[in-house]
Amino acid sequence: xxxxxxxxxxxxxxxxxxxxxxxxxxxxxxxxxxxxxxxxxxxxxxxxxxxxxxxxxxxxxxxxxxxxxxxxxxxxxxxx
Numbered sequence: 001x002x003x004x005x006x007x008x009x010x011x012x013x014x015x016x017x018x019x020x021x022x023x024x025x026x027x028x029x030x031x032x033x034x035x036x037x038x039x040x041x042x043x044x045x046x047x048x049x050x051x052x053x054x055x056x057x058x059x060x061x062x063x064x065x066x067x068x069x070x071x072x073x074x075x076x077x078x079x080x
Contacts, residue, residue: 002052008045012038 019034021027054061 002048004044004051005048008041008043008048010041011044012041015039015041 015034015037017034018037019031022029022031022034050061
């Protein structure tokens with residue numbers, strides 16, 4: 001577990017609290033900010049997990065990067 005994973009989890013929980021307070025008080029803007037914070041936390045947590053995976057399995061991570069890159073290239077190639 002690294003700092004991105006921990007910060008992502010913290011941001012997600014803070015977003016859940018912010019959304020609940022916004023809904024309880026009828027503040028739609030605060031509830032919306034809470035949802036946005038949750039998504040940011042989920043993304044950061046996922047990035048942290050990806051970093052852990054790359055550190056633990058560098059060959060598999062490199063191979064995954066090549067496969068994703070080829071898929072992306074093939075997608076762009078067909079867009080003429």
